[in-house]
Amino acid sequence: MLTYSNSTNMLEQSAYKFSLQDREEPNLYRDLFDYDSVPKISFNHRTVPLNMPDNIWITDTTFRDGQQSTSPFTVEQIVHLYKLLHKLGGPNGIIRQSEFFVYTQKDREALKECMELGYEFPEVTSWIRANENDFTLIKELGLKETGILVSCSDYHIYNKMGLTRAQAMDKYLGVVKSVLAKGIRPRCHFEDITRADFYGFVVPLAEALNNLGIEAGIPIKIRACDTMGYGISYPGAALPRSVPGIIYGLNHYAGIPSELLEWHGHNDFYKVVTNAATAWLYGSSSVNCSMLGIGERTGNCPLEAMVIEYAQLRGTTDGMDLSAITEIADYFEKAIGYEIPPRTPFVGRNFNVTRAGIHADGLLKNEEIYNIFNTEKLLNRPATVAVDSHSGLAGIAHWINGFFRLNGSGEEIDKRSDIVLAIKKLVDLEYEQGRNTTMGDAELEVMLQKVNFDEYERLAHIHLHKK
Known part of the structure; x- marks a missing residue:
């Protein structure tokens, strides 16, 4: 089947169909990840086109993934940081959403106080487990969107959950149907996507989820989670580690539009900022970050880094107030007691010393000779x-x-x-x-x-x- 692409102005093949490939034993990609060696980067020399979306933005996971790696924030601290996120993102909502836990009384109180501020941006969203009680809780809190864990590598499906791919897919689709039935927008977190069978599981699952959303009239977002930081931005790198390949494939083969694609990376191999920018360049409208990059192990993508990356790629701040970056850093150090390494770009006390x-x-x-830009202004x-x-x-x-x-x-x-x-x-x-x-x-x-x-x-x- 041929369709005319408005982005490339060419006729392109679009009739791609990838079916679920169930198997008795997991595919752990032992040629890449033998565990006793440093993971290998393989190339197949296949490149995909740059496809920067019309609109790109940032989402925040400081109060969810980020908070898992630090001493828990108080309600007052969460509300103050949320206000700074609002200031930093500006009136155009470049910081589009902020993700919260909902399991403790403190988390729910902070979430409610942030929602009561009445900000359009960042929208308050959540992350839940796959059970009916959680769906009801989200509905009662008045949230319009929630993240749902959808682990997609065989490491998780077979070795953690003890399921087959077919069983995992049935489970995920059932959970999403329950969320849709309550009128809530699902955001499916494709955990460990950089070790997953892309054509044998990721694309069929993404396509099935997209079809559910179309039928329900509620868009379903796909968050591609580079849980272990294995993502590679190099042109010609092979799947499952290729960031361009993952984003292009979800967009082109699974039919997920850019505005429903989100990248979530970790920094285990020092690639988190480059991988996030690469996701933007190849078709993901959204990148998920945390303030100062806090998060599991080596952390998430630093939100302040992607704010600066946005300005570099777009040539404008689009209304963002970059001085809030300094306020966030000061608050973390003085009010929360979090020690920022002094040479950390943009926020460390010695970054421009x-x-x-x-x-x-x-x-x-x-x-100008030795300062990166007018950091005072x-x-x-x-x-x-x-x-x-x-x-x-x-x-x-x-x-x-x-x-x-x-x-x-x-x-x-x-x-x-x-x-x-x-x-x-x-x-x-x-x-x-x-x-x-x-x-x-x-x-x-x-x-x-x-x-x-x-x-x-x-x-x-x-x-x-x-x-």
Whole structure:
């Protein structure tokens, strides 16, 4: 059967039919995953076309998958973070949904308080087990969509659940029918898709679910879950690990439209951000993330990373308020007590801090030389210099200008000024006496007061009025 594609403007074959391939023994892809070796990446040199959807967005799982890896949040913390998600996502809902647990009184209270805020975005959704009591609970809470676990690799079907593929498929379809009967939108989480038989189970299941949704008049979303982080973005990589192949196949062979496709990845092999962006590029409208990337084992895709990736791919923030990224990081560290590794991009306290004197000299002359973008304007995080034995005069001058927010004021301190020379003598003395740690802001502030208290007061006055 031939159909005309509006995206490629060509006639394309569309009559693909993949039937469930049941089997007595599981296919564990032992040629790729022998367990006693590092997993292998195989190639079949088959490539699929880029297919960026008209609209792409981000969904959040901080309060579900993310919360499983940290000390449980309080209701107050969940509500505050949800408000920051709303601020970050902006009026256009680039952060489209946020996913909650519903099993404890605390989770339900937080969910209700977030819903009562009345935000259109992010929409509050949930994740449930496959039993009737959970369906009733979701309905009573007034939720319009819920995630349902639909494990799709033989590792889970045979070795965890003790079912065959046919039995698993019957079970999943029955659960989804029950959810549809209550008028709730199902979001089916295809767990462990990067170790699953794509044509023998994934595509037939996705197609059957899509048909159920069409019959019920309720769209069914498919979340492709790279549960173990095995996904590969390389062109020509073979299934089951190929991210382009998975997204293209769900879209082209199973008939799942882009707006009903979502990618959920983990970072076990350092590929989580690239894989999420690849899912966008090859046809998934949605990528699922968590704030700061918290989650099982190595974590989920960091939400802040995909916010920046969105801006890079689209050339616009589309109304997102990127300064909320800094507010989220500050709240995690100060209110929740979560320690962010200092060199974490966009949120770590040292992500735009330089120590090298030659870099500091470049920052003094033109900040663009060593800062990735205007982090002060976009993230409310000015580029700074950490002063140590390698910082030199330029590093100290840049610290003064950054600490007192003098940049652009016409009052910038030159690296050859007397106060910089005097502070450098004190700094050098510290390291000559055996110090091996970075100088803190408070220490440098005291040094400035010591060498020229009047100048310190003048700069502090400028800073106060600039605030």
